[in-house]
Amino acid sequence: MTDSTAPLVDVRRIEKTFGDNHVLRGIDFQADAGTTTVLIGPSGSGKTTILRSLNVLETPDSGVIRIGEVEVDFAGLPTKGKDAREPVSRLRAQSGMVFQSHHLFPHKTVLENVIEGPVQVQKRPREEAVADARQLLDQVGLAEKADQHPFQLSGGQQQRVGIARALALKPKVVLFDEPTSALDPELVGEVLSVIKDLATEGWTTVIVTHEIRFAEQVADQVLFLDGGVVVERGTSAQVIGDPSEDRTRQFLHRILNPG
Amino acid sequence: MRHVLRVLALMLLALVVVPAVPAGATPDDRPVVRVGTEGTYPPFSFHDSDNNDLTGFDIEVIKAVAEEAGWKLEFVETTFDAIFAALDAGRIDVIANQVTDNPERQARYGLSDTYTYSRGVIVVKAGTTGITTLADLKGKTTAQSLTTNYAKLATEAGAKVEGVEGFAQAAALVVQGRVDALINDNLAALDYLNTTGSDSIEIAGNAGDEVSEQKLAFRKDDAALLKQANDALAALKADGTLAKISEKYFKIDVTVANTGEADLSGGRAPRSDAEIVQDAAWPMFKKLLIATIPITIISFALGLVLAVAAALANISGSRILSGLARAYISIIRGTPLLVQLFIVFYGLPEIGIDLPSWPAAILALSLNVGGYAAEIVRSAILSVPKGQFEAASTIGMGYWQSLRRIVFPQAARTAVPPLSNTLISLLKDTSLLSVVLVTELFREAQNAASAAQTFFPLYLTAGVYYWVVCALLAAGQGRIETRLNRFVAR
Numbered sequence: 159m160t161d162s163t164a165p166l167v168d169v170r171r172i173e174k175t176f177g178d179n180h181v182l183r184g185i186d187f188q189a190d191a192g193t194t195t196v197l198i199g200p201s202g203s204g205k206t207t208i209l210r211s212l213n214v215l216e217t218p219d220s221g222v223i224r225i226g227e228v229e230v231d232f233a234g235l236p237t238k239g240k241d242a243r244e245p246v247s248r249l250r251a252q253s254g255m256v257f258q259s260h261h262l263f264p265h266k267t268v269l270e271n272v273i274e275g276p277v278q279v280q281k282r283p284r285e286e287a288v289a290d291a292r293q294l295l296d297q298v299g300l301a302e303k304a305d306q307h308p309f310q311l312s313g314g315q316q317q318r319v320g321i322a323r324a325l326a327l328k329p330k331v332v333l334f335d336e337p338t339s340a341l342d343p344e345l346v347g348e349v350l351s352v353i354k355d356l357a358t359e360g361w362t363t364v365i366v367t368h369e370i371r372f373a374e375q376v377a378d379q380v381l382f383l384d385g386g387v388v389v390e391r392g393t394s395a396q397v398i399g400d401p402s403e404d405r406t407r408q409f410l411h412r413i414l415n416p417g
Numbered sequence: 418m419r420h421v422l423r424v425l426a427l428m429l430l431a432l433v434v435v436p437a438v439p440a441g442a443t444p445d446d447r448p449v450v451r452v453g454t455e456g457t458y459p460p461f462s463f464h465d466s467d468n469n470d471l472t473g474f475d476i477e478v479i480k481a482v483a484e485e486a487g488w489k490l491e492f493v494e495t496t497f498d499a500i501f502a503a504l505d506a507g508r509i510d511v512i513a514n515q516v517t518d519n520p521e522r523q524a525r526y527g528l529s530d531t532y533t534y535s536r537g538v539i540v541v542k543a544g545t546t547g548i549t550t551l552a553d554l555k556g557k558t559t560a561q562s563l564t565t566n567y568a569k570l571a572t573e574a575g576a577k578v579e580g581v582e583g584f585a586q587a588a589a590l591v592v593q594g595r596v597d598a599l600i601n602d603n604l605a606a607l608d609y610l611n612t613t614g615s616d617s618i619e620i621a622g623n624a625g626d627e628v629s630e631q632k633l634a635f636r637k638d639d640a641a642l643l644k645q646a647n648d649a650l651a652a653l654k655a656d657g658t659l660a661k662i663s664e665k666y667f668k669i670d671v672t673v674a675n676t677g678e679a680d681l682s683g684g685r686a687p688r689s690d691a692e693i694v695q696d697a698a699w700p701m702f703k704k705l706l707i708a709t710i711p712i713t714i715i716s717f718a719l720g721l722v723l724a725v726a727a728a729l730a731n732i733s734g735s736r737i738l739s740g741l742a743r744a745y746i747s748i749i750r751g752t753p754l755l756v757q758l759f760i761v762f763y764g765l766p767e768i769g770i771d772l773p774s775w776p777a778a779i780l781a782l783s784l785n786v787g788g789y790a791a792e793i794v795r796s797a798i799l800s801v802p803k804g805q806f807e808a809a810s811t812i813g814m815g816y817w818q819s820l821r822r823i824v825f826p827q828a829a830r831t832a833v834p835p836l837s838n839t840l841i842s843l844l845k846d847t848s849l850l851s852v853v854l855v856t857e858l859f860r861e862a863q864n865a866a867s868a869a870q871t872f873f874p875l876y877l878t879a880g881v882y883y884w885v886v887c888a889l890l891a892a893g894q895g896r897i898e899t900r901l902n903r904f905v906a907r
Contacts (some may be wrong), residue, residue: 254812265827265904274822278814308904344847
């Protein structure tokens with residue numbers, strides 16, 4: 159049912175409530191292979207929840223998410239048991255996640271962090287996984303740190319290892335949840351430049367960020383979320399350069415003119 | 418994880434199965450009769466300080482009875498206060514430990530013909546005046562094993578009774594002036610005076626005029642064994658065997674009434690504290706190696722498995738599982754280990770679960786450790802940031818894989834110091850195991866102490882053994898902590 163012209167990521171009518179808080183109110187969006195999608199919006203707008211839903215770290219109450227060949231309809235998903243776990247883990251395997259505060263495994267070396275998924279979960283031969291991991295570490299500029307432990311690295315270096323760990327699983331989509339928000343300002347650049355390289359190399363990415371200038375440079379599409387709905391969407395030139403909605407304008411004004 | 422579980426299961430199974438297969442079994446169709454005895458009540462039932470063998474007047478009598486009746490004997494050593502419980506629970510078939518006849522015991526047990534006639538005597542600190550008869554004990558304090566006939570005599574005389582574990586302990590309390598007197602068999606008192614060479618206590622008078630009669634005790638429904646025992650005793654009396662055993666220990670025949678004053682001066686020679694410790698040091702060390710340490714290790718390993726299971730159940734989000742886990746933890750932490758040991762060993766047989774000593778000891782200790790360690794494990798797991806679970810999920814790991822590879826190694830850092838405390842406590846808690854008939858280090862010390870009629874040097878020696886092992890464990894803890902802390906920014 160998917161053909162080569164269908165979008166790689168297809169999100170339809172996603173609803174999610176936490177208790178009384180209706181955080182996602184029917185989110186729809188698509189992303190084509192090789193594109194960069196940036197989600198912006200005030201805190202509480204639901205942008206992080208929709209990103210985490212793509213990796214099923216949050217389970218939507220209803221709606222459909224398809225990445226590549228794997229589609230899950232959350233309305234019909236059982237809450238427990240193998241029938242619930244199996245589709246979730248298949249969908250999860252389609253994406254890799256980079257967290258705001260990296261969540262590297264502190265008891266493992268940089269290299270072990272990167273090969274953990276490929277070797278332990280994907281059961282790939284260790285030598286092959288190590289070779290791939292070294293290449294990825296080289297790509298993020300950390301080849302010489304392979305045998306160190308996370309606590310020996312700077313915040314920016316830790317985040318770049320987090321990116322290598324996500325890429326090592328060879329996901330169809332890489333998800334970034336505010337990847338620079340926890341970093342000291344002088345370390346932000348090195349991480350953004352790695353993400354920018356991924357975009358030019360043809361990776362499909364979905365990024366939640368407050369770095370509007372960065373979004374402007376890399377995004378193929380920008381979604382502005384507020385109150386659990388997509389308020390405005392389009393190219394970065396449209397949404398950031400010339401927003402048509404008041405709420406978007408106010409948000410951009412606040413974030414670009416702090417204080 | 419699964420591998421570890423399988424190994425542990427096999428270890429437990431081996432413990433249950435191995436004792437059931439007699440080593441080098443030879444065809445022997447004699448019925449096995451299990452004899453309960455203290456092993457700490459000289460001169461009746463004690464361990465010879467030279468070869469550590471169980472011996473004494475009662476031991477020789479029951480051996481003679483067994484030979485006459487065609488029984489094969491197995492000796493089970495326990496404190497007197499647990500001995501009737503063991504008989505009731507069917508863990509032993511007969512008590513050979515100077516059981517004094519009284520109406521309550523007549524009603525409850527099958528008592529044999531008399532094989533010892535003796536008197537109860539009142540023993541006081543040397544130089545005490547004003548205590549010579551039972552009537553003088555009114556308002557005084559005596560030290561007794563609580564389930565003995567002498568404890569009953571003391572209570573009836575109006576004395577307050579402090580419970581003790583045997584004659585040597587009671588004698589020490591008298592010497593130290595912590596109690597006013599003790600009542601015991603005149604033969605036991607004479608043995609004490611002779612063995613210790615002590616002149617700090619003395620026999621002040623008789624506990625009443627009645628001669629007390631000591632008998633073998635069987636279960637009421639075991640009439641066949643009782644009859645065989647009585648036939649054997651009659652035969653042994655007739656052919657002079659009983660008289661011969663008695664004269665060896667007491668110079669007179671105590672197996673018939675009114676034969677004069679016993680003389681125990683030919684018994685065991687007094688030894689110095691150094692000799693006493695020297696004789697007992699190796700047997701105690703052996704018990705440390707073959708009982709105390711293995712029981713500690715196995716119970717700790719099984720307890721950890723239980724603790725992890727209880728901790729995971731507790732945080733599972735399932736109301737039933739977490740309710741069960743919390744009930745388990747609450748019961749274990751809310752009841753004394755001694756009670757748990759009694760329930761597992763003496764209570765479970767009532768519902769048909771009859772575990773031998775070692776498995777019962779390991780089960781009770783494992784459950785105990787599991788209850789205490791569960792909360793340690795739970796808080797250690799919760800100390801691992803939620804992001805670590807998420808990161809593990811994100812790279813595709815399932816629940817167990819995340820726990821094993823990501824969460825447990827990090828939780829260990831938090832859990833090791835309190836778990837080391839639990840392990841060290843467990844090692845020392847094994848000293849309670851004599852109540853479930855396991856002879857470990859401390860029980861061995863008790864045996865040696867009662868044979869020597871003095872326990873301070875031997876308990877001190879046991880203390881040194883425990884301390885050395887605990888110090889080694891603490892050193893091991895330090896090394897593990899260093900290892901686990903190496904990945905954390907300092």
